[in-house]
Amino acid sequence: MSTLVRIIRQSILVSNHTQLRRMFGQSSTIAVGQMRSTSDKAANLDQVRELVARAKSRNACMLFLPECCDFVGENRDQTLEFSEGLDGELMAQYRELAKGNEMWLSLGGVHEQNEQGKIYNTHVLVNEKGELAAVYRKLHLFDVSTKEIRLRESDTVSPGDSLVRPVNTPTGQVGLQICYDLRFAEPAVMLRKMGAQLLTYPAAFTYSTGKAHWEILLRARAIETQCFVVAAAQQGWHNKKRQSWGHSMIISPWGKVLADCGCEELAIGTAEVDLSVLQNLYDSMPCFEHRRNDLYTLTAYNVPSAEPAQDRPFASNIVDRRTIFYESEHCFAFTNLRCVVTGHVLVSTKRVTPRLCGLSVAEMADMFSTVCMVQRLLEEIYQTTSATVTVQDGAQAGQTVPHVHFHVMPRRYGDFGHNDQIYVKLDERAEEKPQRSIQERIEEAQVYRNFLTDKS
Structure with missing residues (x-):
């Protein structure tokens, strides 16, 4: 620091x-x-x-x-x-x-x-x-x-x-x-x-x-x-x-x-x-x-995060604030329970809403800005040059938690034999991947938080 x-x-x-x-x-x-x-x-x-x-x-x-x-x-x-x-x-x-x-x-x-x-x-x-x-x-x-x-x-x-x-x-x-x-x-x-x-x-x-x-x-x-x-x-x-x-x-x-x-x-x-x-x-x-946040908004990019103020709802679940490493006006980024690749994190809206079409203009702008910032953060930390950024919008698209969220996954050369296999693994992770401990997720979040603080 x-x-x-x-x-x-x-x-x-x-x-x-x-x-x-x-x-x-x-x-x-x-x-x-x-x-x-x-x-x-x-x-x-x-x-x-x-x-x-x-x-x-x-x-x-x-x-x-x-x-x-x-x-x-x-x-x-x-x-x-x-x-x-x-x-x-x-x-x-x-x-x-x-x-x-x-x-x-x-x-x-x-x-x-x-x-x-x-x-x-x-x-x-x-x-x-x-x-x-x-x-x-x-x-x-x-x-x-x-x-x-x-x-x-x-x-x-x-x-x-x-x-x-x-x-x-x-x-x-x-x-x-x-x-x-x-x-x-x-x-x-x-x-x-x-x-x-x-x-x-x-x-x-x-x-x-x-x-x-x-x-x-x-x-x-x-x-x-x-x-x-x-x-x-x-x-x-x-x-x-x-x-x-x-x-x-x-x-x-x-x-x-x-x-x-x-x-x-x-x-x-x-x-x-x-x-x-x-x-x-x-x-x-x-x-x-x-202000008509459904019609227009202003979103500040590259602004240091506020300290996570509280635990956040994630559909019917609760995200421990210690696993949250970034908060913006409408969104938060947190470490994942089951990862497909190292550095696989989630970005979600603070307001619980199931589908992308339910977001306001302010939430849309803030969500995409936050996702881009998180992607850049992970690529710098893991020294990668690519990422898979995806959203499963609705049950038929593979969404298991009815709350808008993006998966951000840094990619390495040859991490999957077939590139699109990552989507199969994303669907299978609930059955194949054990839950990570809360301490592991807290420590990972702290690494990201420290990196963001030092850059600011």
């Missing part, structure tokens, strides 16, 4: 008591910062220290900093030269700053070195112990030409490959995004579906696009997701070629602006976040209950 994963797990454990208190309705003070980064990393760090001090003086439990809080390079070569890994000296100073002030820090977008000769635009959460709590790499890169600007972020930055599940913090479940991600409503909705109560959009919005769209987009994201929105911003001229709009904001789930830092170069805004208002809003305007 990687050091980063261990740090994140420890962070979740040590902060659990505080998180539970916040989750049950107590309000907290948060702060949003505004600054003007340049290519002077030391001066930028001094600005961050000042913002932390101001947030501390207002009893904020969490400070949100803007994108490029580490620096804004003069050119591509300088940006690559100045970037660091997450184990670098600058991150160590941020972590010490959080620990010394017992405050969570949202580092809205630092330049993270990668192995592709570029960087990631990386949003890092640091908890009050100075530990990394989450890492999100920007998905959408700002390659845009207008009358006023021309920027190609992809010349320097590699895109991230996954959303990050909302993170437990003293101010609730926080969903992480960065700048240009604001223009895409889909990730915001998916984060809300995964439990986000607050969305954050640290940014260095250009002056022209910020003037036209910044507040409108932020309020739209708050209203459509019914989440608090926090958007820390850069402000002013970073160099001769680049100017940012400013107006760091905190916005309520109703779309009301609770704090606005305006055009100040170095500023802090604060607001009380009371999570108890969310349930009242959900009850009075239950938008997410009214």
